[in-house]
Amino acid sequence: MRAIVVVLLAVTSVAVLAKDPYGEDCRYQQYPPTGATFRGSVPDYIINLDLPPRERWVQLAHEKKDELKTIVEHIKKVMIVFFPSGKLLHLLESKMAWLGSTLPYPFNEEIEGIAHAAEVGLGDIVVFNVFYEIFTVCTSIIAEDKAGKLYHARNLDFGLFLGWDIKNSSWIVTQILKPLMVSLDFQRNNKTVFRSANLAGYVGMVSGIRPGIFTLTMNERFSIDGGYIGVFEWIFGKRDGWWMGFLTRSVLENSTSYEEAKDRLTNARLLAPAYFILAGNQSGQGSVITRSRTAALDVWNLNASFGTWYVLETNYDRWKVPLAVDDRRTPAMKCMNRTMQQNVSLPALYNVLSTKPILNKLTVSTTLMEVSEGRIETYLRDCPDPCSPW
Numbered sequence: 001m002r003a004i005v006v007v008l009l010a011v012t013s014v015a016v017l018a019k020d021p022y023g024e025d026c027r028y029q030q031y032p033p034t035g036a037t038f039r040g041s042v043p044d045y046i047i048n049l050d051l052p053p054r055e056r057w058v059q060l061a062h063e064k065k066d067e068l069k070t071i072v073e074h075i076k077k078v079m080i081v082f083f084p085s086g087k088l089l090h091l092l093e094s095k096m097a098w099l100g101s102t103l104p105y106p107f108n109e110e111i112e113g114i115a116h117a118a119e120v121g122l123g124d125i126v127v128f129n130v131f132y133e134i135f136t137v138c139t140s141i142i143a144e145d146k147a148g149k150l151y152h153a154r155n156l157d158f159g160l161f162l163g164w165d166i167k168n169s170s171w172i173v174t175q176i177l178k179p180l181m182v183s184l185d186f187q188r189n190n191k192t193v194f195r196s197a198n199l200a201g202y203v204g205m206v207s208g209i210r211p212g213i214f215t216l217t218m219n220e221r222f223s224i225d226g227g228y229i230g231v232f233e234w235i236f237g238k239r240d241g242w243w244m245g246f247l248t249r250s251v252l253e254n255s256t257s258y259e260e261a262k263d264r265l266t267n268a269r270l271l272a273p274a275y276f277i278l279a280g281n282q283s284g285q286g287s288v289i290t291r292s293r294t295a296a297l298d299v300w301n302l303n304a305s306f307g308t309w310y311v312l313e314t315n316y317d318r319w320k321v322p323l324a325v326d327d328r329r330t331p332a333m334k335c336m337n338r339t340m341q342q343n344v345s346l347p348a349l350y351n352v353l354s355t356k357p358i359l360n361k362l363t364v365s366t367t368l369m370e371v372s373e374g375r376i377e378t379y380l381r382d383c384p385d386p387c388s389p390w
């Protein structure tokens, strides 16, 4: 965790020196995805919830084991920079395996199953799950069209500051994560319960849909007060909060209405701050929930009849000015305003999310969701130069 603080400080100082010459005019006609910003589609897998947790991810983990090993090796290389003593790293790994055993059911057993099937150390998969919760920066949008239909889309940006590849002009982690992106269909009794866009190896959720009922995305909220103290408390035995990605998974798996989902996301105790972006299946059911560990600081609702026909979240509280060097919010709002409510559609949201710097060097994928038809589409992205590093 200390490593993360150091990294973030380093970043802030680099960021202050940088300019933002990377913006561009709102993009149009990017959908269906083609061209230099489209890296490819993602494979589909079924996760059978009727199986014991250890067996659910076996096929996926087995097929993605080389890609998982690559990312795990890279995370270790990064950690060696911060913990140069191999002994310490070894100790940390065994601690991480132990941490895995403290995670709640079914996540503990699912992670064990993944480590076994991918032939990777248990501690390494735990590290991957924890890292993933901490290093995700994103843009999420919910919009309502004139007919009251709801659309929800997000860019998943990941790999911040874990190493820059000069030759490819890209973040190393962002590159090696792309082959891990998958589209998942969670089933009970051979029927879809929910679907998600996920990285293989991660058992939490950052983007998902319960067809006909709600759509949900989660964004990182960097907050000094509270920060990751909850994670330390967990390690030292005080385990009364939810890991953020486990809460979203649990909501997608077990909540059966927008109201129930909203209530849980608003009130559950968390280990770290987060933004939850939740949309239902009818007019007005859309909100950005800004969370501290213990409370909802703000719930920003759609209200189309009074002009709020979209809500949008990057990684800043809406009542605060974004970091000048990382302002994806203003360009995203500008492009949404230009789109206008009568033109809202999944392709229109894809256009907004294809505009730099909303699309940037960290962008792994774009996910589009439409609740009433139960549609979820995920596309891998590239951001050719000139392109903002974040």
Ligand SMILES: *[C@@H]1O[C@H](CO)[C@@H](O)[C@H](O)[C@H]1NC(C)=O
Pocket (backbone or CB within 6 Å): 165, 167, 168, 172, 175, 176
């Ligand atoms: C960098 O680019 C080269 C050639 O285009 C490719 O072979 C290599 O895999 C890339 N590295 C990463 C980390 O994507």
Ligand SMILES: *[C@@H]1O[C@H](CO)[C@@H](O)[C@H](O)[C@H]1NC(C)=O
Pocket (backbone or CB within 6 Å): 050, 188, 189, 190
């Ligand atoms: C699901 O479908 C498979 C065949 O397609 C069948 O063998 C299995 O019994 C079904 N499972 C349930 C729980 O209905």
Ligand SMILES: *[C@@H]1O[C@H](CO)[C@@H](O)[C@H](O)[C@H]1NC(C)=O
Pocket (backbone or CB within 6 Å): 105, 106, 249, 250, 253, 254
């Ligand atoms: C969903 O509910 C079922 C039944 O209560 C429970 O077994 C399962 O663990 C829950 N899933 C999650 C992810 O919390």
Ligand SMILES: *[C@@H]1O[C@H](CO)[C@@H](O)[C@H](O)[C@H]1NC(C)=O
Pocket (backbone or CB within 6 Å): 212, 213, 256, 257, 258, 259, 281, 372
């Ligand atoms: C919307 O969700 C509710 C549950 O919150 C469900 O009862 C209803 O059937 C859904 N409506 C549509 C049109 O799917």
Ligand SMILES: *[C@@H]1O[C@H](CO)[C@@H](O)[C@H](O)[C@H]1NC(C)=O
Pocket (backbone or CB within 6 Å): 284, 301, 302, 303, 306
């Ligand atoms: C929508 O906005 C109006 C005017 O500000 C307000 O009176 C109303 O309560 C809002 N509705 C919702 C659902 O927030």
Ligand SMILES: *[C@@H]1O[C@H](CO)[C@@H](O)[C@H](O)[C@H]1NC(C)=O
Pocket (backbone or CB within 6 Å): 330, 331, 333, 334, 337
């Ligand atoms: C977008 O439109 C809203 C509502 O009219 C306005 O408050 C906001 O300042 C606009 N933002 C940008 C970046 O144009």
Ligand SMILES: *[C@@H]1O[C@H](CO)[C@@H](O)[C@H](O)[C@H]1NC(C)=O
Pocket (backbone or CB within 6 Å): 338, 339, 340, 342, 343
């Ligand atoms: C949006 O819709 C309006 C009227 O329906 C149309 O004139 C305009 O060209 C559309 N804009 C875009 C960007 O599609």
